Structures are given as structure tokens and as C-alpha cells.
Amino acid sequence: MSDKQTFEKARNETISYHKLYYSRHQLFEKDSWLAKPDSGLIQLLEKSLIADYRRAGRNDTLCLLDLGSGVGRNAVPMAMTLQKEELPAKLIAVDVLAESIDILTKNCTKYDVAEIIEPVVADNDEFIIEAASYDLIAAISVVEHCAGKVKVLKLLKAIAKGLKPGGFARIEMTTDRNVIDLKTKQAVPTYVETPLSESQVREMFTEAFAECQTISLEVFPYKEVLDKDDRKILWQSKQVSFSVRAKEKESTK
Ligand SMILES: C[S@@+](CC[C@H](N)C(=O)[O-])C[C@H]1O[C@@H](n2cnc3c(N)ncnc32)[C@H](O)[C@@H]1O
Structure with a gap:
């Protein structure tokens, strides 16, 4: 298979997996991965960003x-928190899949956060992140869907550059994918746009966020049993997640 064919196969697998998953599971459904937001991200929002914003006496729009927002597992709870705290805020939620953005738009109405969230259909490989524009950027389980390692690194660097001074980013990436047929125990071919190992992600992270302060870097195992072509398969991978903070503006005193 050529690189282009392998990429197209991976992209089709990503699209069909998410289309099916979002058609079967509702936002915040128990026993699904949509049940709860990423706890590290919510902690970053509440304990770091909001706390700092209040401490600094800011009143500008966050x-x-x-x-890769999906149907709003993280965007909706973040917007609800900002609303509850009565903070002026705008949250741009980007996903390549039009179906995700349709469901997200309905969830924004359902959870009354349509004024804060702006849903956008776009590919992260094309989406332009304006420099020094964001107080917080989240990219949870999506960066590995860029079209190759060069684009993964480009996106990570764009995230670092897109942060305002003192802004925060939370990134989680799936690495070291291993899929087996539960009955035969044989390996099942698995396709992701950019297969990565934990060490490759660590290297890219160090390069892209050299100018930022690392708040946390964690690695934990992930397992999920899935139905594929009438058989049960076991998906195993690692989740590498990190939270960073951009440098504050230098004092002119
Ligand atoms: C594993 S889901 C995670 C969704 C969400 N971040 C969360 O934590 O619930 C990955 C999401 O990224 C989207 N996605 C995949 N490739 C993408 C790309 N190149 N650009 C933007 N979104 C993408 C998928 O449609 C899917 O909704």
C-alpha cells in the first residue's frame, strides 16, 4: 500500500469509528468514553486559568x-463552568467530522451554552491557530489524526505559539496501539493517520513546548473492547497527556 492509500485507510477508519460511536452513545452517557470530561483539563481550567484570571483582576473575554472537540465532552462542561462563574468567554470547538459538529451544536442548545461555544467543521491540518490568541487550548485524543509526523509536530508548535502569555494547553495523545481478536488472540491490523510511540511523543513535546513550563506529563494504559466485522476485538494503547503553561510577559520594570 502507498503512503497515500495507508493514510486514506486510516482516515476512513477514524471517520467511520467516530460516526458509529456518536450515533450509539450520547454525551455524558454512563459506561462510554463520553461519560465525563478529561479531569486534567477541567482542573487546568478551574484551578489555574480561572483562578489566575480572578487573581489578576482581568475582565477581558477568555x-x-x-x-477535535467531538460532540462536546470537554467543550460543554468547560463552557458550563465559565457560565456558572459568570466570566466573559468564547470557545471555538473544531472537528473534521460534520456529524460531530451537528451533534455538538444540538448539545450546545441542550446544555444552554450556545452563546459561548462556536462549533467549526475543519481539519486540524488546515485550521489556522492565530498566534498569541488563546488562554487555553485543548487537544484531547486528536493530534495523532494529523497526516504524518511533520504535521503532528507542526500542530504542536502551532498550539504552543497560539497561547497568550501565561496561557495553558492540555494535550492527550494515544500511542503504542495494539489490537487483538479476543477469540483467536491474533493481531488485528489497525490504522491511525500517524502511529506514534510514547518516546516519539515525548521528543515532539520537548521540541514543540521548549518555551513553555510543563505542569504535568502523565502516561497511563487504556483498554477498550470493540465490535469489528462481527468479532470482538481488544484495543490496548497508552494515553500520554500533558499540561503546559506559556511564559508570562516579561515585566518592563
Ligand atoms: C477520540 S475523539 C475525541 C473527542 C474529544 N476530544 C473528546 O475528548 O471527547 C477524536 C475526535 O477528533 C476528530 N478528528 C479526527 N481527526 C481530526 C482532524 N484531522 N481534525 C479535526 N478533528 C479530527 C474526530 O472526528 C473525533 O471527534
Whole structure:
């Protein structure tokens, strides 16, 4: 298979997996991965961003970006928190899949956060992240869907550059994918646009966020049993997640 064919196969697998998953599971449904937001992200929003904003006596509009937002597992709770705290805020939620954005738009109405969230259909490989524009950028389980390692690194660097001074980013990436047929225990071919190992992600992270302060870097195992072509398969991978903070503006005193 050529690189282009492998990429197209991976992209089709990503699209069909998410279309099916979002058609079968509702936002915040128990026993699904949509049940709860990413706890590290919510902690970053509440304990770091909002706390700092209040401490600094700011009153400007907070700008947030959620890349690969899906149906709003993280965007909706973040917007609800900002609303509850009565903070002026705008959250751009980007996903390549039109079906995700349709469901997200309905969820924004359902959870009364349509004024804060702006849903956008776009591919992260094309989406332009304006420099020094965001107080918080989230990219949870999506960066590995860029079209190759060069684009993964480009996106990570764009995230770092897109942060305002003192802004925060939370990124989670799936690495070291291993899929087996539960009955035969044989390996099942698995396709992702950019297969990555934990060490590759660590290297890219170090390069892209050299100018930022690392708040946390965690690695934990992930397992999920899935139905595929009438058989049960076991998906195993690692989740590498990190939270960073951009440098504050240098004092002119
Ligand atoms: C594993 S889901 C995670 C969704 C969400 N971040 C969350 O944590 O619930 C990955 C999402 O990224 C989207 N996606 C995949 N490739 C993308 C790309 N190149 N650009 C933007 N979104 C993409 C998928 O449609 C899907 O909604």
C-alpha cells in the first residue's frame, strides 16, 4: 500500500469509528468514553486559568480552543463552568467530522451554552491557530489524526505559539496501539493517520513546548473492547497527556 492509500485507510477508519460511536452513545452517557470530561483539563481550567484570571483582576473575554472537540465532552462542561462563574468567554470547538459538529451544536442548545461555544467543521491540518490568541487550548485524543509526523509536530508548535502569555494547553495523545481478536488472540491490523510511540511523543513535546513550563506529563494504559466485522476485538494503547503553561510577559520594570 502507498503512503497515500495507508493514510486514506486510516482516515476512513477514524471517520467511520467516530460516526458509529456518536450515533450509539450520547454525551455524558454512563459506561462510554463520553461519560465525563478529561479531569486534567477541567482542573487546568478551574484551578489555574480561572483562578489566575480572578487573581489578576482581568475582565477581558477568555478565549478557548478545543481541537477535535467531538460532540462536546470537554467543550460543554468547560463552557458550563465559565457560565456558572459568570466570566466573559468564547470557545471555538473544531472537528473534521460534520456529524460531530451537528451533534455538538444540538448539545450546545441542550446544555444552554450556545452563546459561548462556536462549533467549526475543519481539519486540524488546515485550521489556522492565530498566534498569541488563546488562554487555553485543548487537544484531547486528536493530534495523532494529523497526516504524518511533520504535521503532528507542526500542530504542536502551532498550539504552543497560539497561547497568550501565561496561557495553558492540555494535550492527550494515544500511542503504542495494539489490537487483538479476543477469540483467536491474533493481531488485528489497525490504522491511525500517524502511529506514534510514547518516546516519539515525548521528543515532539520537548521540541514543540521548549518555551513553555510543563505542569504535568502523565502516561497511563487504556483498554477498550470493540465490535469489528462481527468479532470482538481488544484495543490496548497508552494515553500520554500533558499540561503546559506559556511564559508570562516579561515585566518592563
Ligand atoms: C477520540 S475523539 C475525541 C473527542 C474529544 N476530544 C473528546 O475528548 O471527547 C477524536 C475526535 O477528533 C476528530 N478528528 C479526527 N481527526 C481530526 C482532524 N484531522 N481534525 C479535526 N478533528 C479530527 C474526530 O472526528 C473525533 O471527534
